[in-house]
Amino acid sequence: MAIMLRFGPADLLRCRFAVSPMLETLSAVRLLSPREGVGPHQRWLDTIDTRELDLRPIALLQPRRGYTPDFLSPPPAGPHTRFEDELAALAATDHDRVRAEVRRSLADNPGAAGSATGRLLLGEPALVLQTLVSLVEHVWRVLVEPVWPQVRGLLDADVGFQTRRLAEGGLDRLFAELHPRLRWNNGVLTREYGGDERRDLRGEGLVLVPSAFKWDQVVVIVDQPWQPTVIYPARGLGALWQPLSADRHRALGRLIGRTRTVLLLGLDEPASTTTLAHRHALAAGTVSEHLSVLRDAGFVAGERHRHEIRYRRTPLGEAVLRRNDSSGRPRP
Incomplete structure (x- = not known):
């Protein structure tokens, strides 16, 4: 089982890096689930207080195995994306899309739709969106913003390092050691384990997004509205805390x-x-x-x-x- 992305000549010119504060916020929430391994983040977890946060709506929409609504994390524009801009994009989500993606996510989480929180999320899309926007902003302020300078420094250092490797040796050099789960051979990038998909990029190129809080996974996104994207653990994460x-x-x-x-x-x-x-x-x-x-x-x-x-x-x-x-x- 693997996800394979095949590059053509045009794709080689459309590879870029981006950083997403919103993605880091949602990934930080995942780490608070008892089902998740915390890896190098135990020290950070020991410093936070979540008693004033009701994380159930976000947690319910992030099943361990299944679909997370794409609208919750808009595609990052570049390496200098601001949380405020991503929050504004979230708030502008079409209500029909909110309804459809929430239903799809809850269907992947057995029993979720019948819970009190699930019924709330299946309510009027405008109200659901308003609730999620407010909650995501609150989570950012409590969990991520206080440590964002450290996290941002790690992500910037990764982008700088990987960009130099790309300049020195092209994609062959970049993908050689980007992450142990990624393999590059003859114009095909393969993410090992989980999922089974073959995709010709056809000139869309690829966005590479380093992450601090998604520390143990490499995620491949190929659904619209995203440009094909690979999210990978940032280099040097072990020294963050x-x-x-x-x-x-x-x-x-x-x-x-x-x-x-x-x-x-x-x-x-x-x-x-x-x-x-x-x-x-x-x-x-x-x-x-x-x-x-x-x-x-x-x-x-x-x-x-x-x-x-x-x-x-x-x-x-x-x-x-x-x-x-x-x-x-x-x-x-």
Whole structure:
């Protein structure tokens, strides 16, 4: 199962990058679901207070497996898109479209339409839209806007890095290491796992959107009104909430080295060498070398998953981090 996008000569000239504050806001809401893995975002989650937010309408329209209304996240115009502009585009959505896309989304979420929130969302489209616009704006103010400078810095750094790779070696160089789930071969970009679709771009080109909060997925959008789009986790995400220089794990960093400490901290969930390299903005060879040292020391172990090796912390690695959490320095 894979999604394949075939490029023609005109598509090679119509590839661009964009950033979407609205997409980050909706993705942040997803992370609050107990069904979602939080990955590198636990520190951010520990700082937020959602008691004044009723997230049920947005959560219900974002099924884990299924359709999320396209109108909730308008296509970003470019790398400098403002939240206010996206919110205005959301507020201007045609009411018939609101009705149709809400119904489609609820149909993909078993039992959702019969819930109190589902019945509310199936009501008068103008009122539903007004409710969603107000809620999305409130969510942005509470969850994302306070940390937007950090998140925006990460996204801008990714766009800058990927743009340089594109300038240096074209799409071959760009897609070679954009994300471990993406493969580029003979003019075809393939997203592995999930979905099964073949699409000739036919001159539409491709929009590439880095994301901080959609940390574990590569999403491909080919439905109108979007230009064909790939949303991928931003490079260097593993360091977003972990400024090690001001962290209580500094002592561990002095003991085993900063990079190995960052890698060990980042293994809250099993990950492959290529995933860790992308997440921490390191060369794959560098990550492999450090993982070998951590493995030999008994801090991590590797397990085969399909065609790759995924590393996890061992009980010893967990114990080392717990000891540093409790004392601020490693114990003998």
